Amino acid sequence: MEIDVSKVDEVIDSFSGDLSQLIGILQDIQANLNYLPREALVRVSERLEIPISQVFGVATFFKAFSLTPRGRHQINVCLGTACHVRGGARILGKLERDLKIEAGGTTEDLRFTLESVRCLGCCSLGPVVVIDNDTYGRLNQEKVAKLLDQYE
Amino acid sequence: MRERLRNPENLERLRQKLQKERDPNKRRITVCAGTGCGAYGCGEIISALKKELKKRKLQQDVEIKVTGCHGFCERGPLLVINPQKLFYQKVQVEDVPEILSETIEKGNVIDRLLYVNPVTGEKIVHEDEVPFYKLQERIIFGSNGSIDPTSIEDYIAIGGYRALAKAFFDMSPEEIIESVKRSGLRGRGGGGFPTGLKWESCRKAPGEPRYVICNADEGDPGAYMDRSLLEGNPHSVLEGMVIGAYAIGSNQGHVFVRKEYPLAVQNLRIALQQAEEYGLLGEGILGTGFDFSVRINRGGGAFVCGESSALMASLEGQPGEPRAKHIHTVISGLYDKPTNLNNVETWANVPLIIDKGDQWYAQLGTEGSKGTKIFSLVGKVNNTGLVEVPMGITLREIVYDIGGGIPGGKKFKAVQTGGPSGGCIPESLLDLPVDFDRLTEVGSMMGSGGMIVMDEGNCMVDVAKYFINFLRDESCGKCTSCREGTQRMYEILDDITEGRGKRGDVELLEELGWVVAEASLCALGGTAPNPVLSTIQYFRDEYEAHIKEKRCPAGVCKALIQYTIDSELCTACGRCRKACPSDAISGAKKVPHKIDQEKCIKCGMCVESCKFDAVKVQ
Numbered sequence: 001m002e003i004d005v006s007k008v009d010e011v012i013d014s015f016s017g018d019l020s021q022l023i024g025i026l027q028d029i030q031a032n033l034n035y036l037p038r039e040a041l042v043r044v045s046e047r048l049e050i051p052i053s054q055v056f057g058v059a060t061f062f063k064a065f066s067l068t069p070r071g072r073h074q075i076n077v078c079l080g081t082a083c084h085v086r087g088g089a090r091i092l093g094k095l096e097r098d099l100k101i102e103a104g105g106t107t108e109d110l111r112f113t114l115e116s117v118r119c120l121g122c123c124s125l126g127p128v129v130v131i132d133n134d135t136y137g138r139l140n141q142e143k144v145a146k147l148l149d150q151y152e
Numbered sequence: 153m154r155e156r157l158r159n160p161e162n163l164e165r166l167r168q169k170l171q172k173e174r175d176p177n178k179r180r181i182t183v184c185a186g187t188g189c190g191a192y193g194c195g196e197i198i199s200a201l202k203k204e205l206k207k208r209k210l211q212q213d214v215e216i217k218v219t220g221c222h223g224f225c226e227r228g229p230l231l232v233i234n235p236q237k238l239f240y241q242k243v244q245v246e247d248v249p250e251i252l253s254e255t256i257e258k259g260n261v262i263d264r265l266l267y268v269n270p271v272t273g274e275k276i277v278h279e280d281e282v283p284f285y286k287l288q289e290r291i292i293f294g295s296n297g298s299i300d301p302t303s304i305e306d307y308i309a310i311g312g313y314r315a316l317a318k319a320f321f322d323m324s325p326e327e328i329i330e331s332v333k334r335s336g337l338r339g340r341g342g343g344g345f346p347t348g349l350k351w352e353s354c355r356k357a358p359g360e361p362r363y364v365i366c367n368a369d370e371g372d373p374g375a376y377m378d379r380s381l382l383e384g385n386p387h388s389v390l391e392g393m394v395i396g397a398y399a400i401g402s403n404q405g406h407v408f409v410r411k412e413y414p415l416a417v418q419n420l421r422i423a424l425q426q427a428e429e430y431g432l433l434g435e436g437i438l439g440t441g442f443d444f445s446v447r448i449n450r451g452g453g454a455f456v457c458g459e460s461s462a463l464m465a466s467l468e469g470q471p472g473e474p475r476a477k478h479i480h481t482v483i484s485g486l487y488d489k490p491t492n493l494n495n496v497e498t499w500a501n502v503p504l505i506i507d508k509g510d511q512w513y514a515q516l517g518t519e520g521s522k523g524t525k526i527f528s529l530v531g532k533v534n535n536t537g538l539v540e541v542p543m544g545i546t547l548r549e550i551v552y553d554i555g556g557g558i559p560g561g562k563k564f565k566a567v568q569t570g571g572p573s574g575g576c577i578p579e580s581l582l583d584l585p586v587d588f589d590r591l592t593e594v595g596s597m598m599g600s601g602g603m604i605v606m607d608e609g610n611c612m613v614d615v616a617k618y619f620i621n622f623l624r625d626e627s628c629g630k631c632t633s634c635r636e637g638t639q640r641m642y643e644i645l646d647d648i649t650e651g652r653g654k655r656g657d658v659e660l661l662e663e664l665g666w667v668v669a670e671a672s673l674c675a676l677g678g679t680a681p682n683p684v685l686s687t688i689q690y691f692r693d694e695y696e697a698h699i700k701e702k703r704c705p706a707g708v709c710k711a712l713i714q715y716t717i718d719s720e721l722c723t724a725c726g727r728c729r730k731a732c733p734s735d736a737i738s739g740a741k742k743v744p745h746k747i748d749q750e751k752c753i754k755c756g757m758c759v760e761s762c763k764f765d766a767v768k769v770q
């Protein structure tokens with residue numbers, strides 16, 4: 001894929017090319033480009049003057065990074081302990097059935113990527129789902145199904 | 153414009169000016185804008201309040217204060233109306249005009265927005281009378297409810313940065329360390345290591361520069377106190393770090409924040425900038441020759457990166473794997489330099505110890521655990537939220553007196569503390585005083601402060617499997633014992649929950665647990681068996697029921713349960729039939745419904761949809 005290298009450069013510049021910010025740099029590139037294309041990782045390794053293997057090492061170590069394209073909307077279902085004991089797995093199951101994908105998958109039309117995460121830090125609202133930047137709490141299977149319509 | 157403060161007198165003068173401007177009797181509406189209340193739409197409430205005030209020409213007379221998390225997120229969105237301290241909960245946008253016309257303009261209390269004590273049925277009017285708050289000791293977390301986290305002036309007005317001035321001008325670095333040692337403060341990140349001792353080792357370690365790090369990776373799934381502190385009172389953490397850096401002799405700090413916490417990053421960034429403008433951070437702090445700057449680093453979302461050496465590896469731009477700790481990170485940490493890592497809450501305790509004195513601090517808590525601890529009281533409990541209590545309070549007081557007991561008339565089963573490194577504590581131990589040592593004695597841990605309450609509807613084998621699955625996923629894979637051991641334990645637990653459990657499985661789990669704990673490099677592996685071992689210790693009968701009788705007493709493990717409809721209770725309303733995703737339910741008007749076990753995928757939709765409690769799980 002052709003990528004806009006200037007976007008990658010912009011992100012790196014915003015961190016003044018600071019290696020201790022590598023995770024932040026990769027996160028912002030992913031936020032900009034939707035995932036981490038190979039070309040972007042190569043660019044990061046050139047600009048930070050570190051081996052490409054190190055950039056790949058970090059990009060694959062953390063689950064937050066995706067080396068393949070993602071859906072337009074990101075659904076994160078919390079399976080942290082507090083949400084687990086209040087039935088988080090059933091919420092995930094419902095979304096898996098409705099979207100016909102498994103956790104970690106992306107719908108064919110690239111509308112949604114569905115993932116499970118461990119604790120979103122608002123445990124008293126459990127079970128919790130975050131879609132893009134919107135947090136929804138006190139959910140059940142019926143309520144969660146209704147949320148999806150607002151995301152095109 | 154903020155003018156640089158060049159000495160403690162400047163700071164005091166600023167404080168007096170700020171206090172004078174802040175009339176405590178002014179009418180003020182405090183709105184919680186923490187992440188919890190945010191999810192319930194407090195943003196719209198704030199806009200509506202502003203609009204209504206303007207409409208009624210009250211902008212000058214009534215102030216709106218947007219704060220961080222108050223702790224009682226369960227009841228959000230929360231509003232506190234001062235000076236009366238009226239406490240309104242579960243407020244909706246539609247309530248806003250009435251709040252202004254009735255409460256603000258006429259001084260009447262709106263009954264339906266009051267909190268009702270679920271135990272006594274009594275309506276509670278004032279914030280400090282709510283049982284959830286009344287029994288807490290909120291020395292660290294209390295300010296969250298009264299200050300705007302994006303205003304350093306709010307923090308200074310309540311005494312902020314006074315401890316810093318005292319530490320810099322009235323104390324030597326050694327005296328600060330001695331004071332923190334005397335206070336008895338122990339690390340709040342999980343291990344409970346004495347903070348003063350850690351600082352001392354780092355100060356004495358050879359090598360320059362030294363680093364100071366704040367651990368805000370908060371990996372315990374079910375705990376969110378670090379988030380709420382950083383979001384709601386970032387300066388308290390920052391002030392602690394500056395004092396620590398001065399005592400240790402460090403000029404560079406880092407705050408390592410989980411990526412899931414964007415609001416914490418945002419508020420911290422604002423705090424750093426404002427502190428720099430006042431000269432409370434950066435070069436020549438408060439006119440002294442001491443420099444200290446802080447950088448924010450975002451984590452990548454790996455639990456193991458909360459471990460000290462793994463965290464430092466990620467800061468160096470490496471994958472976050474722990475390393476052997478023959479040499480401690482205080483001697484050789486970030487870039488192989490002496491590095492002092494403390495948890496968010498640990499840092500937030502420091503200004504208080506310096507300001508009020510270590511003697512005052514050491515009065516709180518128990519012999520071996522001083523001060524307070526913030527717990528994230530969640531799961532199957534009426535009042536969920538963040539609670540700050542003195543060390544030594546009993547579990548029963550937390551769960552029943554503060555938490556209001558178990559909802560829905562269900563029976564208490566266990567409380568899980570210590571996150572994935574901790575254990576499940578049964579009812580027979582509810583009178584246990586909560587402190588570092590007592591929790592370890594019963595096979596659990598203090599951990600970072602997650603406290604997850606479970607009722608009879610939670611299966612202990614499932615909970616053990618949940619944690620082992622988590623740790624198996626999060627193991628960095630470096631040690632065979634941890635990588636393979638957690639995998640094997642997971643498989644055994646999976647077999648048990650799927651009805652394939654065999655005699656001897658429990659003993660095998662115990663044996664494996666011992667090996668994993670003994671042979672692993674970092675504490676992830678070292679404590680990984682705790683959730684399994686503690687559930688075996690206290691809930692062995694549940695394991696036996698799964699293995700011998702192929703039965704899940706709590707009705708959780710799908711392979712061992714059946715959904716059925718009680719024909720006596722069923723009103724044939726048809727809701728479950730429509731909700732069922734696999735056409736497993738049949739029935740007609742006035743004919744009690746039935747579930748075809750062959751077709752049922754055990755999703756639980758029927759239970760959720762039935763209004764008559766007719767669907768039973770066995």
Ligand SMILES: Cc1cc2nc3c(=O)[nH]c(=O)nc-3n(C[C@H](O)[C@H](O)[C@H](O)COP(=O)(O)O)c2cc1C
Nearest residue numbers: 339340341367370371458459460494495498675676
């Ligand atoms: C697997 C693992 C995960 C950890 N996660 C955290 C964490 O999220 N936050 C934290 O403060 N400490 C965490 N710790 C503990 C840290 O290693 C370290 O002890 C702590 O941050 C030191 O600060 P304290 O002395 O103030 O507690 C973790 C430890 C391990 C082994």
Ligand code: SF4
Nearest residue numbers: 630631634672674677
């Ligand atoms: S104990 Fe587990 S997490 Fe820790 S270093 Fe070893 S493999 Fe990695």
Ligand code: SF4
Nearest residue numbers: 732752753755756758
């Ligand atoms: S559990 Fe799910 S599949 Fe089974 S009967 Fe109920 S709704 Fe249908």
Ligand code: SF4
Nearest residue numbers: 722723725726728762
């Ligand atoms: S929802 Fe309940 S009452 Fe209605 S048909 Fe189903 S089991 Fe019967």
Ligand code: FES
Nearest residue numbers: 078080083120123
């Ligand atoms: S456990 Fe789900 S938000 Fe914390």
Ligand code: FES
Nearest residue numbers: 186188189221225
């Ligand atoms: S977010 Fe409002 S009380 Fe916690």
